[in-house]
Amino acid sequence: MGRVAIVGVGQSVHARDRHDVAYAELLLEAIDEALDDAGIGLSDVDNAVTASLDFYDGRTIANMAVADVVGSYLKPESRVCSDGIGALLYGWARIADGYHRVGLVTAHCKESEGNLATIEGAAFDPFVQRRLGADADVVAGLGARQIYASGAFAPTDAAALVVAARAASAVNPKVTTLESMTIAEVLDAPRSATPLGVFDRAPNRDGSCAVIIAAEEVARDLSDHPVWIAGVGTATGKYWADRHPGDLSALDRARDSAVAMTGWGTDVPDVFEVSAQYAHQLCQFATRLGAELAEAGGTLNPSGGWHGGNPVTVSGLSRVTECVHQLRGEAGPRQHHDAQRALAHGVAGLGAQSHFVAALEAGN
Amino acid sequence: MSTTPPIDSALRLEYVADFEYSYAAGKFASRFMDALRNEARIQGTRCGVCDKVLVPPRPVCGLCLERTAEWVDVGPGGVITGYTVVEVPFIDPMTGIKRPIPYGFAFVRLDGADTNIYHFLEESRHDKISIGMRITAVFKPAPERDGTLADIIHFRAEGPAADE
Numbered sequence: 001m002g003r004v005a006i007v008g009v010g011q012s013v014h015a016r017d018r019h020d021v022a023y024a025e026l027l028l029e030a031i032d033e034a035l036d037d038a039g040i041g042l043s044d045v046d047n048a049v050t051a052s053l054d055f056y057d058g059r060t061i062a063n064m065a066v067a068d069v070v071g072s073y074l075k076p077e078s079r080v081c082s083d084g085i086g087a088l089l090y091g092w093a094r095i096a097d098g099y100h101r102v103g104l105v106t107a108h109c110k111e112s113e114g115n116l117a118t119i120e121g122a123a124f125d126p127f128v129q130r131r132l133g134a135d136a137d138v139v140a141g142l143g144a145r146q147i148y149a150s151g152a153f154a155p156t157d158a159a160a161l162v163v164a165a166r167a168a169s170a171v172n173p174k175v176t177t178l179e180s181m182t183i184a185e186v187l188d189a190p191r192s193a194t195p196l197g198v199f200d201r202a203p204n205r206d207g208s209c210a211v212i213i214a215a216e217e218v219a220r221d222l223s224d225h226p227v228w229i230a231g232v233g234t235a236t237g238k239y240w241a242d243r244h245p246g247d248l249s250a251l252d253r254a255r256d257s258a259v260a261m262t263g264w265g266t267d268v269p270d271v272f273e274v275s276a277q278y279a280h281q282l283c284q285f286a287t288r289l290g291a292e293l294a295e296a297g298g299t300l301n302p303s304g305g306w307h308g309g310n311p312v313t314v315s316g317l318s319r320v321t322e323c324v325h326q327l328r329g330e331a332g333p334r335q336h337h338d339a340q341r342a343l344a345h346g347v348a349g350l351g352a353q354s355h356f357v358a359a360l361e362a363g364n
Numbered sequence: 365m366s367t368t369p370p371i372d373s374a375l376r377l378e379y380v381a382d383f384e385y386s387y388a389a390g391k392f393a394s395r396f397m398d399a400l401r402n403e404a405r406i407q408g409t410r411c412g413v414c415d416k417v418l419v420p421p422r423p424v425c426g427l428c429l430e431r432t433a434e435w436v437d438v439g440p441g442g443v444i445t446g447y448t449v450v451e452v453p454f455i456d457p458m459t460g461i462k463r464p465i466p467y468g469f470a471f472v473r474l475d476g477a478d479t480n481i482y483h484f485l486e487e488s489r490h491d492k493i494s495i496g497m498r499i500t501a502v503f504k505p506a507p508e509r510d511g512t513l514a515d516i517i518h519f520r521a522e523g524p525a526a527d528e
Contacts, residue, residue: 018388019388020388020390020391021388021390021391022387022388022389022390022391022392022393023390024390024422024424025390025391025392025423026390028423028424041429041430042424042430043429055383058383058385058387067426068422068423068424068425068426069423069424071424071426071429073426073427073429110388112386112388113385113386113387113388114383114384114385115383115384115385118381118382118383118384119383122381126377126379127377130379
């Protein structure tokens with residue numbers, strides 16, 4: 001199995017209501033930046049893996065609408081209807097198995113174009129769930145109550161992470177700077193589905209992300225500072241209604257798979273970029289991924305994470321992009337000193353059913 | 365051993381979903397539609413590598429994998445490169461009302477373009493339509509145009525309408 005490195009990353013500006021661009025144009029912003037970062041052209045890419053969700057895009061087989069800009073004409077293109085980090089894992093496998101050499105991995109979404117409650121509602125089975133009119137907020141509200149009732153975390157813990165994410169947005173040039181808030185303001189905001197308030201959910205955003213990956217020998221030619229994909233893991237847990245939200249078996253499995261592939265031993269990651277659309281989930285996932293090791297000097301979500309302002313589908317790949325900037329020492333005011341190892345995490349599905357982890361490292 | 369009791373009837377659940385979207389056309393389609401509405405002009409983008417003109421306009425030439433280089437006018441005349449006469453009732457997606465049948469529907473290669481668009485034909489008789497036949501766009505009057513593809517009513521045979 002060959003080694004695979006990330007040699008280019010790019011993101012559009014993630015903002016609310018990107019009415020100025022069509023989907024392909026939105027994605028092209030990220031692709032142009034990633035190709036420029038890698039120092040290659042689209043014709044140097046031999047395959048593409050894209051992430052998008054038809055119901056958000058408002059058309060079936062929505063990846064065909066971006067075929068031109070991802071350069072998939074007469075090349076293999078596959079599409080992942082899940083978080084973009086899932087596309088990265090797929091793209092990694094294509095190169096690690098030796099059949100491809102340079103891959104483009106993308107994710108895009110505009111949460112602004114459809115009716116989110118309708119789109120989310122379509123995920124429910126039509127007989128016993130959909131007719132009750134629930135959406136992602138309702139599912140998350142049920143879950144948050146169970147988590148808080150278990151005593152594992154309190155609403156103030158979640159609110160503190162929202163406050164931190166909003167502050168971090170000010171030093172992330174790819175997201176809209178959010179108004180700073182206090183913990184009390186987050187807790188006092190209008191409720192969406194109790195115990196959750198409107199700021200517990202990541203903000204409504206449009207955006208895209210692109211990552212260029214390459215086989216080892218190509219990566220060494222292209223880049224003085226390749227970021228190696230040292231391990232990957234993914235797992236899908238039980239259906240949300242059959243699973244206590246405190247059951248993070250899928251996250252554990254994804255993390256363990258990824259870390260087992262690395263040679264990190266007792267070395268811990270310096271940076272944790274963790275995805276969660278709801279703040280109580282961020283408490284859970286960050287803790288489970290090992291951010292308690294932050295006490296040993298690690299940094300959690302220097303980018304601001306999903307709550308800093310990314311759309312669904314794109315969050316995981318944005319987490320990867322931040323890890324790459326950190327491992328190259330290019331993160332400016334967000335930089336973790338001498339970052340050598342990072343964990344990037346993505347999540348997808350109602351009630352956070354599927355998890356993805358990529359273990360990334362700098363160096364040779 | 366337990367078994368699932370037989371059912372009296374197999375349930376089917378009718379479900380009608382109303383999915384509302386507000387699609388952003390973006391920079392390229394917006395300019396294309398503006399030219400249709402304001403000037404009754406049809407435009408494409410030319411690839412600077414292969415020199416092909418792509419209609420409707422797009423930011424990247426999917427074959428050369430390069431950004432398109434410039435905007436050019438195409439049409440309003442062109443040739444039919446493929447056609448069908450539709451014989452089944454169909455809701456016209458541009459008007460939301462049932463389109464009278466039969467009606468002609470064609471691939472159109474506009475003059476100056478290297479790709480096809482497809483649109484309605486004024487003609488609906490099989491024996492009056494042929495591949496290679498010259499046709500031209502018929503636009504709505506300016507006050508009625510609203511910046512959609514429906515600003516082109518249909519394509520009509522070029523030259524005098526001898527059959528009427």
